[in-house]
Amino acid sequence: MSNSFRTILLVLGLSALAPTALAAGDAARGETLVAVCAACHGADGNSPAPNFPKIAGLGEKYITKQLVDIKTGVRVVPEMTGLLNDFSQQDLADMAAFFAGKGMQLSGAQALQVRVNSGVEVDALELGEKIYRAGNLETNTPACTGCHSPRGLGNDPAGFPRLSGQYAQYIEKQLRDFRAGNRVNDSDAQIMRKVAEHLSDAEIVALANYIAGLN
Incomplete structure (x- = not known):
């Protein structure tokens, strides 16, 4: 087992056991506060446009962390500057x-071909499913199922978000941002950065497209 896999597995175990430092939320009270969110993310968290992510059903712990990180500047989202x-x-x-x-509405996957590093065009759905479920041993890329579950429903107690049904364009951008170091709020263990750094452009496109239709 590679050091990357050992590190990620250790972090996953510790994350699941660590108590949350964030306060529990009151959904009824929250409903009175979210008007500022609706224009971009939809009244129920299902964004009408792929340039804004769907936030319905992502998991309370994860959403709270993202809001806190955005407010404090740990995660930079230009469109949300000052809103919180x-x-x-x-x-x-x-x-x-x-x-x-709230329930997330599925975006759906598309029939795509992607060109891998060898120059061969392959079916994007097949490649995306392979990476999501089995990872890539050659590049030490772990499967996504360990954190986000086989159906992409996430793990709320551990703070791992739901992915299934999210816009492919948004997932692709986040993976590219993690890979480039433009997004860095994935904990001190850099779980997502260590995963994304091994993904090729074709793998990112394929993985994002597959996840958009996962349910």
Whole structure:
């Protein structure tokens, strides 16, 4: 077993056992606070456009962390600059609880071909499924199922978000950002950065497309 796999497995175990430092949210109160979110993410967290992510059903712990990170500047999202400044951490937790309780609408995968590093064109859905479920031993890329579950439903107690049904364009951008170091709020263990650094452009496109239709 490679050092990368050992590190990631250790972190997953510790993450699942570590108590959350974030307050529990009140979904009913959160509903009164989310008007500022609706224009981009939809009233129920199902964004109408792929340039804004769906946040319905991502998991309360994960959403709360993202809101806190965005407010404090740990995660930079230019479109949200200043939008959360007037909200307390409890407000953010309540907003997260509201959106976590909503169901995500599936985006759906597309029939695609991608060109891998050898120059051969392959079926994107087949490649995406292979990486999601089995990873890539040649590049020490672990399977996505360990954190995000076989159906892509995530692991809320551990803070791992739902992926299934998310817009492929958004997933692709996040993987590229993690790979480039433009997004760095994946914990001190750099779980996503260590995964994404091994993914090729073709693998990222294939993986994002597969996840969009996973359910």
